Amino acid sequence: MIKALPHPKWKDPRVRTRKPSMPPGNRSREAQGLLSMAARGRFALQVCSNCGAVQYPPRQLCGKCLSEELSWQDVSNKGTLLAETTLQHSNDIYFRDRLPWKLGIVVADVGPSMVVHLSSDCKQGDKVRLALSIDAAGNAVVTARPEKPTSNEKDDLQLREMEFDPKHRRPLIVDGKTEMGLELTKAFLSAGARHVFVGYAKPWYESQYLEEIKKLDKVSVYPLDVTDTDSVEELVSMIGDKVEIMVNNSYHLRPGGLIDRFDINTAHDEMEIHYYGLMRLAGCFGPVMRAMGADGHHSATAWLNIFSAYAWINNPAVGTYSASQAAALSLSQCLRAELTPGGVRVVNTFIGPIEDEWHQLAPPPKLLPATIAPRIVSGLSKGIEDIPIGAVAEEILERLSENPKEIERTIKL
Amino acid sequence: MEKKQNENEETLSSLLGGIINGGIQVIDLTMTLDQRTPTIVLPPEHGQSWPFRLEVISKYDERGPATYWNNMSCGEHTGTHFDAPIHWISGKDLPNNATDTLPPDLFIAHASVIDVSLETKEDPDYLLTIERIEEWEKINGNIPVRSWVLMRTDWSKKTNPTEYLNHGDEGANTPGPHPDLIPWLIEERDVVGFGSETVGTDAGQAAHFSHPFPCHHLMHGAGRCGLPALINLDLLPAQGAVVVAAPLKIRQGSGSPVRALALVGK
Numbered sequence: 115m116i117k118a119l120p121h122p123k124w125k126d127p128r129v130r131t132r133k134p135s136m137p138p139g140n141r142s143r144e145a146q147g148l149l150s151m152a153a154r155g156r157f158a159l160q161v162c163s164n165c166g167a168v169q170y171p172p173r174q175l176c177g178k179c180l181s182e183e184l185s186w187q188d189v190s191n192k193g194t195l196l197a198e199t200t201l202q203h204s205n206d207i208y209f210r211d212r213l214p215w216k217l218g219i220v221v222a223d224v225g226p227s228m229v230v231h232l233s234s235d236c237k238q239g240d241k242v243r244l245a246l247s248i249d250a251a252g253n254a255v256v257t258a259r260p261e262k263p264t265s266n267e268k269d270d271l272q273l274r275e276m277e278f279d280p281k282h283r284r285p286l287i288v289d290g291k292t293e294m295g296l297e298l299t300k301a302f303l304s305a306g307a308r309h310v311f312v313g314y315a316k317p318w319y320e321s322q323y324l325e326e327i328k329k330l331d332k333v334s335v336y337p338l339d340v341t342d343t344d345s346v347e348e349l350v351s352m353i354g355d356k357v358e359i360m361v362n363n364s365y366h367l368r369p370g371g372l373i374d375r376f377d378i379n380t381a382h383d384e385m386e387i388h389y390y391g392l393m394r395l396a397g398c399f400g401p402v403m404r405a406m407g408a409d410g411h412h413s414a415t416a417w418l419n420i421f422s423a424y425a426w427i428n429n430p431a432v433g434t435y436s437a438s439q440a441a442a443l444s445l446s447q448c449l450r451a452e453l454t455p456g457g458v459r460v461v462n463t464f465i466g467p468i469e470d471e472w473h474q475l476a477p478p479p480k481l482l483p484a485t486i487a488p489r490i491v492s493g494l495s496k497g498i499e500d501i502p503i504g505a506v507a508e509e510i511l512e513r514l515s516e517n518p519k520e521i522e523r524t525i526k527l
Numbered sequence: 528m529e530k531k532q533n534e535n536e537e538t539l540s541s542l543l544g545g546i547i548n549g550g551i552q553v554i555d556l557t558m559t560l561d562q563r564t565p566t567i568v569l570p571p572e573h574g575q576s577w578p579f580r581l582e583v584i585s586k587y588d589e590r591g592p593a594t595y596w597n598n599m600s601c602g603e604h605t606g607t608h609f610d611a612p613i614h615w616i617s618g619k620d621l622p623n624n625a626t627d628t629l630p631p632d633l634f635i636a637h638a639s640v641i642d643v644s645l646e647t648k649e650d651p652d653y654l655l656t657i658e659r660i661e662e663w664e665k666i667n668g669n670i671p672v673r674s675w676v677l678m679r680t681d682w683s684k685k686t687n688p689t690e691y692l693n694h695g696d697e698g699a700n701t702p703g704p705h706p707d708l709i710p711w712l713i714e715e716r717d718v719v720g721f722g723s724e725t726v727g728t729d730a731g732q733a734a735h736f737s738h739p740f741p742c743h744h745l746m747h748g749a750g751r752c753g754l755p756a757l758i759n760l761d762l763l764p765a766q767g768a769v770v771v772a773a774p775l776k777i778r779q780g781s782g783s784p785v786r787a788l789a790l791v792g793k
Contacts, residue, residue, distance in 0.1 A: 318565055318689045342562045343582060368572070379574055 116234050119269040122282050122308065122411040134408040134456045135207040136251040144172040147186055148254035152246035153499035157191040159224070160184040170226035191244040192261065193222040195236050208250070211408065215272060220244060220258050233259040233270050247276040247497050250407075250457035252450070268495065277497035278359060278416040278461070281306035285359035285418075288395065290314045290335055291321035293470060294363055294420070297487035299327050302361075305491050311353055313338025315345075340364050340391030346398045354402040358413065359494070363420045364391045367472040369527075371433035384438035392419065392442050396449050404456030416459050418494055419446050423464040423507035426514055431476075431527040461499055463490050466506025467527065476527040479505055545792070556757045556770070556787035557607040558683065560599075564606050565688040567726050568699065576602030603782040609774035610720075610728065610743070610753030614781040617748030624750065626780030633752065634773035636719045637674040638789060639667075640763045644681040647702045651693055652732055653680075654705040667765040670716045675770050678704065679760040683724040692726060703730025706741040713749045721746060722754035722770075754787060763789055 141149070148171075151158040160169040164181035168189055175182055198218040204210050218232040220242055228244070236242055241261040249255045257276065259267055268279040280302050287302070289295045290312035299310050312335045314324050327333055336352065339345040366387040368380045396417075403414035424432060425439035443462065450460035467473045469480040481504045493501035502511050513521040545551030558564065566576045579601040585591025604610065612618030613625045623629055641663050647653045655678055660670070670676060680702050685691040693700045704712075704721060712718045721728050721742050728742040738744065746753060754772055769790040774783035 316565075318568065318692045318694060320694075339562075341578070342580060344562050377574070379577075382577075383575065 115264065116266040116270050118266050119271075119282055119411075125409075125412050131406065132211060132408045132410065134250075134404070135211055136455070136457070137208045137249045137253070137255075138206050139251070139253055141253055142172070144174055145254070147172050148246055149248065149252075151186060152248050152254040155493065155496055155498035155501075156188055157244060157246055158186045158188045159226070161187045161189065168222070168224040168226060170222070170228055189224045190222075193220040193228075193242050193244050193258070195219075195232070195238055195240050195242050195258065196221050196227065198232055198236065198238050212272070212275070218242075218258060220256075228256045230256045230258040231272060231276070233257070233267060233273060235260045235264045235267060235270075245496075247273075248459065248499060249276050250459070252454050252459065275457075277495060278459070279305070279495040280359065280491060282308045282411065283358040283415065284309045284311065284356055285361050286311040286313065286353065286357040286399075287361045287363060288313050288338060288340060288391075289363050289365060290324045290327050291316075291319070292363070292365055292483075293323050294365065294468065294483040294487065296323035296326050297483040298361060298363060298490065299330060299333060301487040301491040302359075303330065303332060304488075305495065307332070309334070311336060311357065313349065315339035315341075340394055341386045343394050343398075346394045350398045350402060354399055355406060356412075357399060357403060358406075358415055360395065360399055360403065360417045361420070362392060362395055362418065364388060365420075367422075367432060367435050369432055369435075369472065369475075371430045374430075374433075381434040381438070384435050385441065388438040389441040389445060392445055392449070396445075396452075400449065400453060403458050404453055407453075407456030407458045414456070414458050416461050416494060417446075417449065417453060418461045418463065418490070419443075420490065421446075421462055421464050423466050423502065423504075423510045425464060426510055427518070427521055427525060429525050429527060459497075459499065461494055461501065463493065463501040463503055464507045464511075465502075466504040466510075473527075481506075542790075546790070550793055552791045552793060554759050554762050554768075554789040554791055556759050556772070556789055557785070558756055558758050560601070560606045560784060563688060565692050565726065566602060566605055568692060568694055576604055578602075579605050601784065603777070603780055603784075604727075604755075606784050607754075607756045607758070607787055608782050609772060609785045610747065610755065610782045611774065611780065612747040612750050612752065613779070614753070615740075615743045615747035617744045618750065621748075621750050624747075626774040626777045626783055629752075629774075631773065633719055635769065635771050637671055637766075638677050638722075638763060638768040638770045639670040639674045640677045640679050640760055640765050640768070642679045642761075642765070643702070644679055644761070647680040647682065651700040651702060652730065653702040654730055655703070655708055656705045657708050657711050660708070660711075663765070670712075670718065671766075672717045674716070674718055675720055675722050675754060676712055676716075676718050677722040677754070677757065677760055677763070677770075678702070678724070679763075680724050681761060683756070683758040683760070693731065697732075698734060699726075699731025701725040701731035703728065703733060704742050706733075706736045706738045706745075709741045709745040713745065713751060718751060720752035720754060722757050724755075724757055724760060726756055728753040728755045753782075754785075757787060759789075763791060767792060 162176040163183035165179040167178040196219045201215040216232040218230050220230050221227050242258040243261050245257050247257045285302050291314050310333045338349050364387050406414040422439045424436035425443040428436040467476045467480045486503050560579045566578050581597045581599050584596045586595045611626050618624050729740045733740045772785045772787035
């Protein structure tokens, strides 16, 4: 049985920090289809429309009947562990750094056999639960755990390389003055975070949420204004090498469109906070986190952005806000590419309208921060890369894939 | 004519001599423009003034090997700044009401410094009244024509931005002029304008006066100016200092950060 991870000690300053290295493998274009499924937390494989055979690894033609009609479909994630082995040696630097490493071959209930990264709790002949995960290099891989969840399964060090369970980790929540900031702080603490750093800007604006945060244990609050490069640099100098999960929940919504509320200043503020704010955070914290990406129990692991679903499609009722979110989403993709060499993964969540003062006139459904914060943390802990949260975000995603023009013409608050 | 010119040249020369030999002290009345400088708190759905921000263009690096310089941004009314009459609706149609058209001789004027620091220590909502100034005038003589009236409160010694702005749930609690004082200063004393150590020239509760924001509405309506967020007023004499405070020449500017200086004879 996997043992519960002990509470990590402080970093030993005499020990050299391990440099990040990447697991191997370029993937074919077909294989990238797995990544698309893994990014959404789905277990989906190619299924042949002609003969029904399930394919693995992904391919252009059906392995059974040579048909080209392969489509990605969610399939059963159950299987049986046929063989297991523990690597004691590897020529690959990534695995050398992390030996021993457990691998297995699983016969999936839907047919194919797969080489998997294996939980220590699995024994040959066991029924297992498969998942598509994303490794430190950003590639999709298959992982296997016992069919029934075990008590400490999240503590498997090998699988923690691909997931971001907050247990024993230290997130920085950028904006502690919103209800979302408070609920995220609570969600990370109840998920076992070792300590939560929380930022706040403009101290002369009081915030009941920040006051509540200050009362929580294992929390420290720091001045942090993402519109001020100096302020971000100052915080990096204090806690930059301790932030293991960045939680960018910067938020500045001012309802209004382009012509309907032509105001460069308001649009500027949204860009300052969402776009330049992300840039300042990334420019200052990014290099430190990238260098700390393989630091054992103290590794920087993930960069979580909390975006609006209107980053995908402009909602004219909040037109300039949507545009600033789209700009930030685009920048996050650049950040993802630049953090990959450090093994730090960028996770984006997309939420619909929330129940707050700036959505006062928006009709329900509106999301409660207390409801969505635990879902954000849960998605993060599974290693999902794109996490849509709530009915609005789910619907936008679905309609975008069906007919982007239809949603462009009809979207409204 | 020529004799007069010579006299004026001598005056200037002796002024400069005084500055060089230290007989005339130059006192800086300006707060440092800093990213932490708070700007005025406004309802969040209103237009907002940008805070002071600085981004490096290059610092002897690959962006410019020999050069250090920054881009800066801020609202016109940030830090120690100058309020021009066009800043308020009451002054919008006056001639020469903006930073580029105000006559430049206005930027050099006498200072009358009214020390109410004891009163404001007791009461942050303290309002400067005609009676208080008349009392001051009994000791210091009348406020001369074309003078700045500077309200010394020592408020600028509050270095914590939250204490400096001093907001409660009914708005700011900071001192300023009584509404009755402003017409009196304009009509009876013909002042250049009003200066303060707080974030604006008006009191924190001025929105609730029977005449809201008198130091803006009435002063600017009469073509007079404002000089808020000053520091070091405690180093000035009650009478006799000369203030030099020129706004940037922004076309149709409503104000600008200034480097406000006072010349004080020892």
